[in-house]
Amino acid sequence: xxxxxxxxxxxxxxxxxxxxxxxxxxxxxxxxxxxxxxxxxxxxxxxxxxxxxxxxxxxxxxxxxxxxxxxxxxxxxxxxxxxxxxxxxxxxxxxxxxxxxxxxxxxxxxxxxxxxxxxxxxxxxxxxxxxxxxxxxxxxxxxxxxxxxxxxxxxxxxxxxxxxxxxxxxxxxxxxxxxxxxxxxxxxxxxxxxxxxxxxxxxxxxxxxxxxxxxxxxxxxxxxxxxxxxxxxxxxxxxxxxxxxxxxxxxxxxxxxxxxxxxxxxxxxxxxxxxxxxxxxxxxxxxxxxxxxxxxxxxxxxxx
Amino acid sequence: xxxxxxxxxxxxxxxxxxxxxxxxxxxxxxxxxxxxxxxxxxxxxxxxxxxxxxxxxxxxxxxxxxxxxxxxxxxxxxxxxxxxxxxxxxxxxxxxxxxxxxxxxxxxxxxxxxxxxxxxxxxxxxxxxxxxxxxxxxxxxxxxxxxxxxxxxxxxxxxxxxxxxxxxxxxxxxxxxxxxxxxxxxxxxxxxxxxxxxxxxxxxxxxxxxxxxxxxxxxxxxxxxxxxxxxxxxxxxxxxxxxxxxxxxxxxxxxxxxxxxxxxxxxxxxxxxxxxxxxxxxxxxxxxxxxxxxxxxxxxxxxxxxxxxxxxxxxxxxxxxxxxxxxxxxxxxxxxxxxxxxxxxxxxxxxxxxxxxxxxxxxxxxxxxxxxxxxxxxxxxxxxxxxxxxxxxxxxxxxxxxxxxxxxxxxxxxxxxxxxxxxxxxxxxxxxxxxxxxxxxxxxxxxxxxxxxxxxxxxxxxxxxxxxxxxxxxxxxxxxxxxxx
Numbered sequence: 001x002x003x004x005x006x007x008x009x010x011x012x013x014x015x016x017x018x019x020x021x022x023x024x025x026x027x028x029x030x031x032x033x034x035x036x037x038x039x040x041x042x043x044x045x046x047x048x049x050x051x052x053x054x055x056x057x058x059x060x061x062x063x064x065x066x067x068x069x070x071x072x073x074x075x076x077x078x079x080x081x082x083x084x085x086x087x088x089x090x091x092x093x094x095x096x097x098x099x100x101x102x103x104x105x106x107x108x109x110x111x112x113x114x115x116x117x118x119x120x121x122x123x124x125x126x127x128x129x130x131x132x133x134x135x136x137x138x139x140x141x142x143x144x145x146x147x148x149x150x151x152x153x154x155x156x157x158x159x160x161x162x163x164x165x166x167x168x169x170x171x172x173x174x175x176x177x178x179x180x181x182x183x184x185x186x187x188x189x190x191x192x193x194x195x196x197x198x199x200x201x202x203x204x205x206x207x208x209x210x211x212x213x214x215x216x217x218x219x220x221x222x223x224x225x226x227x228x229x230x231x232x233x234x235x236x237x238x239x240x241x242x243x244x245x246x247x248x249x250x251x252x253x254x255x256x257x258x259x260x261x262x263x264x265x266x267x268x269x270x271x272x273x274x275x276x277x278x279x280x281x282x283x284x285x286x287x288x289x290x291x292x293x294x295x296x297x298x299x300x301x302x303x304x
Numbered sequence: 305x306x307x308x309x310x311x312x313x314x315x316x317x318x319x320x321x322x323x324x325x326x327x328x329x330x331x332x333x334x335x336x337x338x339x340x341x342x343x344x345x346x347x348x349x350x351x352x353x354x355x356x357x358x359x360x361x362x363x364x365x366x367x368x369x370x371x372x373x374x375x376x377x378x379x380x381x382x383x384x385x386x387x388x389x390x391x392x393x394x395x396x397x398x399x400x401x402x403x404x405x406x407x408x409x410x411x412x413x414x415x416x417x418x419x420x421x422x423x424x425x426x427x428x429x430x431x432x433x434x435x436x437x438x439x440x441x442x443x444x445x446x447x448x449x450x451x452x453x454x455x456x457x458x459x460x461x462x463x464x465x466x467x468x469x470x471x472x473x474x475x476x477x478x479x480x481x482x483x484x485x486x487x488x489x490x491x492x493x494x495x496x497x498x499x500x501x502x503x504x505x506x507x508x509x510x511x512x513x514x515x516x517x518x519x520x521x522x523x524x525x526x527x528x529x530x531x532x533x534x535x536x537x538x539x540x541x542x543x544x545x546x547x548x549x550x551x552x553x554x555x556x557x558x559x560x561x562x563x564x565x566x567x568x569x570x571x572x573x574x575x576x577x578x579x580x581x582x583x584x585x586x587x588x589x590x591x592x593x594x595x596x597x598x599x600x601x602x603x604x605x606x607x608x609x610x611x612x613x614x615x616x617x618x619x620x621x622x623x624x625x626x627x628x629x630x631x632x633x634x635x636x637x638x639x640x641x642x643x644x645x646x647x648x649x650x651x652x653x654x655x656x657x658x659x660x661x662x663x664x665x666x667x668x669x670x671x672x673x674x675x676x677x678x679x680x681x682x683x684x685x686x687x688x689x690x691x692x693x694x695x696x697x698x699x700x701x702x703x704x705x706x707x708x709x710x711x712x713x714x715x716x717x718x719x720x721x722x723x724x725x726x727x728x729x730x731x732x733x734x735x736x737x738x739x740x741x742x743x744x745x746x747x748x749x750x751x752x753x754x755x756x757x758x759x760x761x762x763x764x765x766x767x768x769x770x771x772x773x774x775x776x777x778x779x780x781x782x783x784x785x786x787x788x789x
Contacts, residue, residue, distance in 0.1 A: 184373035
């Protein structure tokens with residue numbers, strides 16, 4: 001797990017690039033016309049990810065980066081951070097071009113982000129939050145049954161892993177701060193499943209899409225948990241761009257993403273993600289999150 | 305057991321002892337090595353656990369500070385990666401908060417989050433007491449002998465020394481048992497291999513050590529049944545104790561030989577002395593008929609014309625006189641011969657002839673009862689010597705005009721000689737030492753007669769008994785026939 005702050009590396013490397021450009025200019029002036037080749041001189045497209053999808057995804061992201069690079073004709077690199085907030089901050093400070101964020105940070109920072117694409121899960125851009133408990137716990141049907149227990153959230157900036165359960169509890173007249181004897185964050189949906197499966201927490205809030213995907217990939221783990229309750233549907237965590245993104249760059253990326261189901265390599269990547277494709281998003285997809293955020297905010301001060 | 309050991313030959317006792325010492329040494333060494341391995345492995349486990357505990361206490365600090373249960377869980381699980389945690393885990397890492405409640409554990413089933421440590425069992429309840437009382441300032445080791453567990457506690461302290469919690473490592477002692485058994489197996493196999501070489505070697509050395517002793521014992525057992533040269537030819541020669549024993553044994557054999565030679569000479573001398581004693585009487589025996597014959601011849605000369613009756617009477621007298629002389633000389637000749645033949649009735653009668661002169665001189669009555677009518681399977685010379693010695697003593701000891709009895713009998717297995725006289729009773733204290741040399745100071749003889757008789761009887765494996773009471777002194781000699789006859 002990475003705990004580091006947003007890395008100063010981009011500015012350092014841009015300095016290097018500047019120095020390299022100056023050198024190149026000097027060489028040109030000297031009459032030595034060298035063709036400008038090599039990708040190191042071009043600013044790579046930087047895409048931020050969190051454990052919004054599955055963790056342990058380095059190999060997959062390398063593969064995806066190569067795919068995107070091949071279709072855009074521009075270097076692409078993924079920047080992974082374990083905390084949602086880090087990616088949000090990087091995007092807000094224009095350190096990232098694109099990011100796969102959760103609906104909750106998007107709704108919170110709508111003015112600073114531009115919706116790029118929304119994944120299609122089981123053909124729809126929607127997902128749910130699951131309340132899971134240990135498979136040995138056959139009683140629990142709602143949050144109220146977990147009073148005095150330990151509880152695992154995924155990330156404080158996660159919709160399905162934090163905001164939705166907060167909303168559900170408040171709506172049921174429960175106080176999320178006092179309901180559990182102890183609650184903690186695992187900063188990944190998969191780790192919420194592990195925490196419940198191994199008995200560290202009695203219950204947990206997890207992204208329904210992640211749980212279902214894990215059930216396909218590592219059924220041994222999910223089999224030790226039981227879905228006690230499913231929330232309403234919400235907008236699937238979208239891909240967004242920084243507000244200041246170049247229009248052609250934005251369109252290019254959107255085209256590549258939505259075109260992924262059209263070729264075998266893209267389909268293969270989508271299959272690994274357990275997704276059907278990417279669609280052009282609509283703003284109202286996230287109205288539901290906006291509503292519950294407003295509800296929760298009025299009920300209690302959120303520590304974000 | 306004791307009986308068996310004391311009766312066991314040194315041929316086996318020495319090799320067995322050496323082998324036993326080798327086996328015991330090997331066993332003790334194996335046990336020491338095994339114990340050492342056990343200590344080392346257990347020590348290694350403790351050192352490893354302490355080091356892991358310290359590392360964890362540093363690594364867990366941020367998680368405890370920011371109350372990150374999951375990151376603490378991932379930290380404690382990292383060292384246990386790949387370890388099967390099904391059933392009863394052999395290693396459990398538990399993090400306790402400052403209040404002693406479980407913060408997180410690698411085994412949440414036994415240590416649920418926020419549960420007090422004491423709820424995990426009595427030994428943990430004890431441990432909790434120990435942790436809180438010692439303020440958890442230092443690493444500590446607790447041994448749970450009931451469950452064969454080792455428990456280490458390492459405090460989690462901030463840089464300013466605030467106590468945030470405790471890392472508790474619970475190790476099952478069986479963790480190092482597979483390694484221990486592997487080492488133990490190697491030790492035992494090596495020991496067996498060493499024994500395979502050393503025990504035969506030790507056995508061989510033991511045998512070699514026992515050989516001189518058993519040789520000596522065998523030689524001693526064969527004294528009297530084997531020629532002397534054979535007894536000593538294989539004896540061990542050396543300067544150690546067994547070598548000394550061998551030399552002493554040889555010296556002893558020499559002395560026995562000398563003694564036996566001396567006894568032989570004594571017996572021979574005694575026999576010649578007896579003949580000497582007989583000679584005077586025998587001379588008289590010869591002289592008497594000679595006188596009678598000379599008188600008869602003189603008388604015969606005075607008859608100028610002897611009538612046939614006188615001639616006949618004279619010749620008859622000469623005839624009887626010469627026959628008596630021939631018998632006497634004959635008996636003497638037999639006695640003077642050293643080579644021995646089987647005892648015949650004539651041999652026994654010869655003795656009577658030989659002692660007749662002494663009997664006549666002492667004017668005692670000799671009651672002669674010779675029950676031997678055929679050959680007796682005993683050498684004649686020593687038996688005649690016994691008879692002569694005992695009879696001469698009896699005649700000497702008998703009262704003047706007293707009586708001497710001699711009764712000789714044989715049965716299937718032995719010859720019985722019973723000689724008695726009516727002489728003075730011998731005092732019991734004298735009787736006790738009667739067969740020792742020079743035991744009768746008043747005796748006119750050399751004083752060796754009875755001792756020699758005793759020696760001869762011994763050589764013939766017979767017995768001699770003497771009794772003296774109410775004016776009768778009786779010697780009874782029993783001579784068994786040799787078994788191979």
